[in-house]
Amino acid sequence: MATDAHPADIESLLPSTGARWGAEALGTFLLVLGGVGTAVLAGEHVGFLGVALAFGLTVVVGAYSFGPVSGGHFNPAVTVGLATAGRFAWKDVPGYVIAQVVGGLVASSLLFLIALGRDGADLKNFASNGYGDASPDGYGLLSVALVEIILTAVFVIVILGATAPRSTPAAAGLTIGLSLTLIHLISIPVSNTSVNPARSIASAIYGGGESLMQLWAFLVFPIIGALLGGLVFKPLLDGVRKTV
Secondary structure (H helix, E strand, O other): OOOOOOHHHHHHHOOOHHHHHHHHHHHHHHHHHHHHHHHHHHHHHHHHHHHHHHHHHHHHHHHHHHHHHHOOOOOHHHHHHHHHOOOOOHHHHHHHHHHHHHHHHHHHHHHHHHHHOOOOOOOOOOOOOOOHHHOOOOOOHHHHHHHHHHHHHHHHHHHHHHOOOOOOHHHHHHHHHHHHHHHHHHHHHHHOOOOOHHHHHHHHHHHOHHHHHOOOHHHHHHHHHHHHHHHHHHHHHHHHHHHO
């Protein structure tokens, strides 16, 4: 028969801070390995659709594997968006962001070593994000800013909605993964799709040159989008709480 647990007992059942950071690092590692890895190692074979599916599938797998431990953010913009909406503590944001960046860098370093094993490997760009000449289809900075801000806001809103009190928890990972796939299908030609500063950092480190010069845009625009998404959804979330 179930009994009421003492608050201290409940606290002891929650994942430790280290476990949550580890889950975020592993989840982001998986995201970069699967998504950026597909773009770098297999992009010429699978095309934009294959890369979009790879990013979406890795989020689905990561959400169900590591979500129970850390919440499955794997993205500094998501962490900021959830904090803005009141669904995550601001004091925990720095630790999550650092873990995400580290996980992404480990994955891109591994991918770089793998890519070096191919004779005549062209590692220019390394699936980095960009605008102007660095955009896959030559889109300018304004277009890239709009697509990154809007799609990051949409992504955060989808996550908040899929994990809201009245949602279906079992479907959240699939919903989030499908939304990320759609986001990539829309924006790969424009910016090579960031919506995730950790993913952008991981690629730019090995893309070098112009990729590093333009990295600022893919740190700033997704965070603006995340703040916007969190601010838009917060009144809806507060309304749900009042009626529950």
